[in-house]
Amino acid sequence: MLRWKYSRPLLGIIVALLAVGPLFTFGPLHGPGLQQTLAVAFLYGALALTYDLLFGFTGLLSFGHALFFASGMYLTTIFVNTSHINLFLSSFLAIGITGVLAVLIGSASLRTKGITFAMVTLAFGEAGHVIISRNFGNLTNGENGLPINADRIPQIFIGVVNTKYLYWLALVTLIFVYAAIWWVTESSAGRVFSALRDNETRVAVLGLNPTRFKLVAFVISAVLASGVGVSMVLVSGGSAPRFADAGTTIALLLMVILGGAVTRWGAVLGGIFYSIASTRLQDLSQSTALDSIPKIIKGPLSEPAFTLGLIFIFIVMFAPGGLSGAYYRVRFRYLNRSSK
Amino acid sequence: MNALAVKDLHVYIQGSHILQGVNFEVPANQVTALLGRNGVGKSTTLKAIMGLYPSTGSVKLFDKELNGVATHKIARGGVGYVPEDREVFSTLTVKENLNLAAHAENPNFELVYSLFPELLSRGAQRAGTLSGGQQQMVAIARPLLNKNQILLVDEPTKGLAPKLVAEVADALALVAHESTMLVVEQNLALVKRIAQFIVVMDQGKVIFEGGPENLHDEKFVHSMLGVSGGHN
Amino acid sequence: MDTFILISITGIGLGALYFLVASGLSLIYGLMGVLNFAHGTFMSVGAYMGLWFSTQVVHTTNTWTFIGALIVGGLGGGLFALIVEQLVITRLYERHIDQALVTVGVALVVGAMLGGWFTNDLRLLPTPTWFINIVKVRGAIIPVDRFLYIGVAALLLVVMLAILKFTRIGLIIRAGVENRHMVTALGINVRLAFSAVFFLGGFAAGVGGVLTAAYQNGVSPLTAGTWLIYGFIVVVVGGMGSIGGSALAAMLIGITKQFANYYIPGLGDFVIVFLLAAVLLTKPQGLLGKVSA
Numbered sequence: 085m086l087r088w089k090y091s092r093p094l095l096g097i098i099v100a101l102l103a104v105g106p107l108f109t110f111g112p113l114h115g116p117g118l119q120q121t122l123a124v125a126f127l128y129g130a131l132a133l134t135y136d137l138l139f140g141f142t143g144l145l146s147f148g149h150a151l152f153f154a155s156g157m158y159l160t161t162i163f164v165n166t167s168h169i170n171l172f173l174s175s176f177l178a179i180g181i182t183g184v185l186a187v188l189i190g191s192a193s194l195r196t197k198g199i200t201f202a203m204v205t206l207a208f209g210e211a212g213h214v215i216i217s218r219n220f221g222n223l224t225n226g227e228n229g230l231p232i233n234a235d236r237i238p239q240i241f242i243g244v245v246n247t248k249y250l251y252w253l254a255l256v257t258l259i260f261v262y263a264a265i266w267w268v269t270e271s272s273a274g275r276v277f278s279a280l281r282d283n284e285t286r287v288a289v290l291g292l293n294p295t296r297f298k299l300v301a302f303v304i305s306a307v308l309a310s311g312v313g314v315s316m317v318l319v320s321g322g323s324a325p326r327f328a329d330a331g332t333t334i335a336l337l338l339m340v341i342l343g344g345a346v347t348r349w350g351a352v353l354g355g356i357f358y359s360i361a362s363t364r365l366q367d368l369s370q371s372t373a374l375d376s377i378p379k380i381i382k383g384p385l386s387e388p389a390f391t392l393g394l395i396f397i398f399i400v401m402f403a404p405g406g407l408s409g410a411y412y413r414v415r416f417r418y419l420n421r422s423s424k
Numbered sequence: 425m426n427a428l429a430v431k432d433l434h435v436y437i438q439g440s441h442i443l444q445g446v447n448f449e450v451p452a453n454q455v456t457a458l459l460g461r462n463g464v465g466k467s468t469t470l471k472a473i474m475g476l477y478p479s480t481g482s483v484k485l486f487d488k489e490l491n492g493v494a495t496h497k498i499a500r501g502g503v504g505y506v507p508e509d510r511e512v513f514s515t516l517t518v519k520e521n522l523n524l525a526a527h528a529e530n531p532n533f534e535l536v537y538s539l540f541p542e543l544l545s546r547g548a549q550r551a552g553t554l555s556g557g558q559q560q561m562v563a564i565a566r567p568l569l570n571k572n573q574i575l576l577v578d579e580p581t582k583g584l585a586p587k588l589v590a591e592v593a594d595a596l597a598l599v600a601h602e603s604t605m606l607v608v609e610q611n612l613a614l615v616k617r618i619a620q621f622i623v624v625m626d627q628g629k630v631i632f633e634g635g636p637e638n639l640h641d642e643k644f645v646h647s648m649l650g651v652s653g654g655h656n
Numbered sequence: 657m658d659t660f661i662l663i664s665i666t667g668i669g670l671g672a673l674y675f676l677v678a679s680g681l682s683l684i685y686g687l688m689g690v691l692n693f694a695h696g697t698f699m700s701v702g703a704y705m706g707l708w709f710s711t712q713v714v715h716t717t718n719t720w721t722f723i724g725a726l727i728v729g730g731l732g733g734g735l736f737a738l739i740v741e742q743l744v745i746t747r748l749y750e751r752h753i754d755q756a757l758v759t760v761g762v763a764l765v766v767g768a769m770l771g772g773w774f775t776n777d778l779r780l781l782p783t784p785t786w787f788i789n790i791v792k793v794r795g796a797i798i799p800v801d802r803f804l805y806i807g808v809a810a811l812l813l814v815v816m817l818a819i820l821k822f823t824r825i826g827l828i829i830r831a832g833v834e835n836r837h838m839v840t841a842l843g844i845n846v847r848l849a850f851s852a853v854f855f856l857g858g859f860a861a862g863v864g865g866v867l868t869a870a871y872q873n874g875v876s877p878l879t880a881g882t883w884l885i886y887g888f889i890v891v892v893v894g895g896m897g898s899i900g901g902s903a904l905a906a907m908l909i910g911i912t913k914q915f916a917n918y919y920i921p922g923l924g925d926f927v928i929v930f931l932l933a934a935v936l937l938t939k940p941q942g943l944l945g946k947v948s949a
Contacts, residue, residue, distance in 0.1 A: 192937060195937065199756065200892065202691055202756065203888045203891070203892050204932070206885060207932050208929060210929070220922070337757065338764075380773070389764045389765070389768040390764070390768035393762075393764030393765035397744065397761035397762065400761060495837070495840040496840045496843050496844055499841055507841065511835055513834050513835060513838070514834065515830065516827070516830060516831060520830075524827050524842060525842045
């Protein structure tokens with residue numbers, strides 16, 4: 085309760101500032117470079133949040149979440165490119181089909197629990213990645229990825245000068261996903277999800293079917309992820325197999341752990357931080373700043389996964405709760421002191 | 425002289441406060457029965473003594489603190505454990521089950537085979553294919569291979585046919601001559617036969633300590649254990 | 657007929673490689689409940705150790721130096737696995753999800769280190785000249801290296817089964833796979849068995865790393881991920897904690913994949929996932945797994 089009172093207005097101010105930033109001809113949000121970076125970061129923040137519903141709130145460690153994100157991306161791209169349906173309808177179709185896919189995969193995977201569930205979802209996710217990267221049915225253009233046909237999407241999303249619209253699209257997507265997850269987790273179903281995470285038998289004793297509730301959480305998070313995928317198609321100009329691989333799901337896991345599972349804003353922050361950090365670390369590795377460091381250290385440092393992986397290990401082992409956990413620890417210590 | 429002294433033992437499992445400050449003592453060279461209705465924390469108490477659940481409080485074995493010590497060290501320190509539901513290794517043979525448990529310098533196979541001759545003849549059989557009674561024999565035999573300062577025995581006759589109950593009871597009565605024992609048991613006839621001391625638990629706490637003669641008092645049994653005694 | 661034999665034998669050869677990855681995964685999961693995402697890096701470390709031995713230590717390439725590379729790779733993978741177990745896994749004792757997560761971190765960090773040092777390009781592992789020979793089996797032309805993979809995997813299978821069957825540590829591992837807590841309650845320090853399975857699993861993965869380097873014509877930190885995913889599938893199909901189950905499932909999956917790929921190129925991976933789903937729907941504990949997985 086406490087935390088809402090303090091963080092809600094702050095959250096509102098931050099969102100408002102981010103929203104109006106590109107309107108000014110001065111200030112940091114003016115340039116398309118940062119707008120693009122932030123647009124991608126917002127979408128990863130939103131995607132991390134959909135994963136948090138699954139992993140953090142419901143306790144389902146899935147390694148196949150990227151599949152639904154990629155499914156949203158590829159289906160949208162394919163419909164827009166090859167049929168005469170417009171972008172709006174295409175994305176609805178893509179999200180709907182992903183929902184059906186999630187019901188099928190979820191029902192099969194949820195026959196297992198815990199670590200086995202993780203393995204099974206990993207296998208399904210990998211199957212999706214294989215279908216995409218091997219170009220089954222000549223729909224996905226294989227390893228090269230599938231650019232979206234620029235003539236068939238609204239022109240406000242095309243061109244460097246219009247990057248701000250992509251930025252706003254990403255911000256709106258993030259806010260929408262945040263609101264949806266907020267609504268789900270605060271609903272009575274959301275309480276069942278958390279109860280499932282803590283003690284499944286207790287839920288079963290209440291006469292509720294644990295598997296059915298897990299499936300609902302699984303499908304909601306998949307559908308939202310595919311929605312984020314639709315925005316990602318526009319922001320990144322098409323689909324690519326890397327969005328479907330296990331590495332993407334593992335990145336989501338990193339984001340959620342980094343930001344702190346079970347806190348909505350923590351997952352978002354983790355996603356944004358991870359996304360920006362990996363681009364910045366990539367830039368750093370190509371700069372001359374590392375030239376003076378011996379090769380044995382420079383080599384690993386030039387790989388963003390090295391630094392991010394180390395931070396991740398550190399958080400899992402020594403700082404559970406990630407960024408948001410650290411924030412609450414400091415906050416409560418401060419509040420305790422001031423109340424004395 | 426007390427073999428075991430449990431003081432203010434608390435256990436939380438998945439947020440539930442299962443043991444809420446358990447206090448009792450087990451006199452040396454005697455058989456103490458831990459009684460109580462289902463779900464009051466008897467098995468949890470034994471598991472917590474073994475270090476199988478994280479707990480706070482104190483468990484002393486002849487002045488040696490066990491709380492916080494690793495389970496295998498507690499067992500090596502002379503606490504033998506016969507778990508509820510037997511927990512024999514079903515994919516291992518009877519002989520392998522016994523070999524696994526034997527860590528003393530001279531494991532006392534003679535004692536085990538004299539108590540349960542069947543285990544010798546069935547040495548090569550997989551424990552999972554044994555009957556419930558035979559599995560219970562394996563479970564009791566395992567700690568007896570080593571030297572124990574105390575034996576913790578959890579519901580040894582649970583789910584056994586009456587004839588087997590008698591057999592297991594005989595074996596326990598024999599073992600009781602050799603070792604201090606703390607036994608959780610629902611079968612009051614068996615308790616009356618072997619126990620010199622009883623401890624009754626309710627809702628995560630000890631509510632009574634005293635002699636087994638109380639079990640002949642119908643009222644006591646009914647109020648403490650919620651069963652009618654005397655029939656067994 | 658010759659096509660059938662060709663596909664079967666190459667399928668078993670592929671299965672042999674899967675087995676080398678899966679056996680360790682299965683034992684580690686079965687005994688400790690740890691889903692080990694770092695297992696692919698055990699392969700990579702083994703492969704680079706083998707590469708180092710073949711190119712830096714010895715300067716000739718013959719059968720003996722390749723056997724040397726296999727042993728060095730196996731020891732490298734095994735010791736590295738021990739280090740990972742001691743450094744991170746034991747510190748998260750019984751926290752299974754955190755253990756799985758931390759192995760993800762280890763996989764990322766070690767993969768990045770190897771990539772940073774040796775680049776992500778495939779580096780050629782020198783192999784004896786007879787590797788490119790072929791053998792005719794009833795008219796089918798079989799690359800001879802496939803028999804090597806099968807032989808090495810079979811040897812390791814026998815060694816592992818013997819260790820499990822006839823040694824005290826093997827007895828502890830088998831008992832621990834069934835009921836870890838009861839083993840400790842009998843006075844046995846089960847952590848020694850944890851270290852043993854990490855070493856054994858890492859050894860098999862390291863040997864597998866060297867062999868897969870020969871199979872795919874080179875070493876790269878990027879290839880371990882795919883083998884790892886197949887390892888997981890084999891473990892799920894075969895049953896957690898069962899070495900025999902892993903061997904059986906590895907063969908089944910290797911052969912199925914080769915046959916599917918023969919009829920429709922690229923179909924193999926897809927069919928395997930369907931096989932996995934079928935096993936899960938009918939026998940969730942795997943072919944030979946313990947009932948409560």
